Amino acid sequence: MRPHERLPYSPITERPSLTLPGGAQVAVWTVVNLEVWDIARPMPRTVLTPPMGLPQLPDVPNWAWHEYGMRVGVWRFFELFRALGITPTAAINGRVCDVYPQIVAAAKADGWEFIAHGHEQRPMQTVEDQPAFIKEALDTIEAAVGTRPIGWLAPGMTQTFETPDHLAAAGLKYTADYVHDDEPSWIKTTRGNMVTLPYTFDMNDITVLGLAQHEGKHFYERGVDQFTQLHKEGASRAKIMAIPLHPYLSGQPHRFVHLEKLYRHLAAQPGVVFMTGAEIYEWFVGEGRAA
Structure with a gap:
């Protein structure tokens, strides 16, 4: 099926309003992307272009850029979310469980939700056996954390029509x-219906900080503006504000200071609830919105 066949057009003005738990106006959904960048492959993202414009393998500089996020940046996330009592969703490659077990253990101890982010960081279009790839990710995560993920975020949000x-x-x-x-x-799928949760490009640090190369303070300002509008609209119908984060981007010191400022602002506002993807899913299904 093509996307328009799976997702028939539905104007938001023609749907019944949803009501968040406790009458909140906005649910903030934090998604921390945890990945393994295989040094034997081209890097998923690059900050340093190759000399003479000719990509070479191994790409150690850009591998190390990502590695900083896993060694240092992500631990800033843990400290912030613990301080504010926020439970994020961890979108993880299955291989993270083997390569970065301390991160998985810390997220598990803090009660983070785990969803599958593929087994390794590669486009789904390059995966020859998608069912096996998906199963390997789910099996690996379940073995590491004790629960099987119910959610999925593809590497780079990639997919084929199947x-x-x-x-x-x-x-x-x-x-x-x-x-x-x-x-x-x-x-719609050939195996019944699934729920799609509202992810975002506009509050994603990949697009804002990585691709557009905005400064950290812009991410804070954009986040405040995004929240302000959703909070206003949330007075009459529930809104979801997703914030996808990557430790190698938002975990950099000059950016993290603004990320912390944003979260402290959000936490201080009335009518806000911080939810995991699983909690949003259960709430949505519990609202009885027809499949």
Whole structure:
């Protein structure tokens, strides 16, 4: 099926309003992306362009850029979210469980939700056996944390026209691979319907800090503006504000200071609830919105 067949057009003005727990106006969904960058492959992202414009392997400089996030940046996240009592969703490559076990253990101890982010950081279009790739990720994460993920975020949000069918066949309940709405919605698959949770490009540090190369203070300002509008609209219908984060970007000192400022601002506002993807999924299904 093509995306428009899986996701029939549905104007937000023609749907019944949703009501968040406790009458909150905005649910903030924090998604921390934890990945393994295989030194034998081209790096998923680059900050340093290769000399003479000719990519070479191994790409140690850009590998090390990502490695900083896993060695240092992510621990700033842990400290911040512990201080504010926020439980994020960890979107992890299955291989993270083997390569960075201390991070997985810390996230598990803090009660983070784990969702599968593929088994390794590579586009789904390059995966020859998608069902096996999905299963390996789910099995590995379950073995490490004791629970099987119900959510999925593909590496780079990539997919083929068949990927959602494979996800549903694997027993996954929701996907974050779409940025088409402010509310959860249903996606059709050949194995029944799945929920799509409202992910985002506009509050994603990849697009804001990595691709657009904005300064950290811009991420704070954009976050405040995003929240202000959603909070206003949330007085009449529930809104979800996703904030996808990557330790090698937002975990850099000059950016983290603004990330902390943003979260402290959000936590101080009335009508805000911080939820994991699983909590948003359960709430949405519990609201009885027809599949």
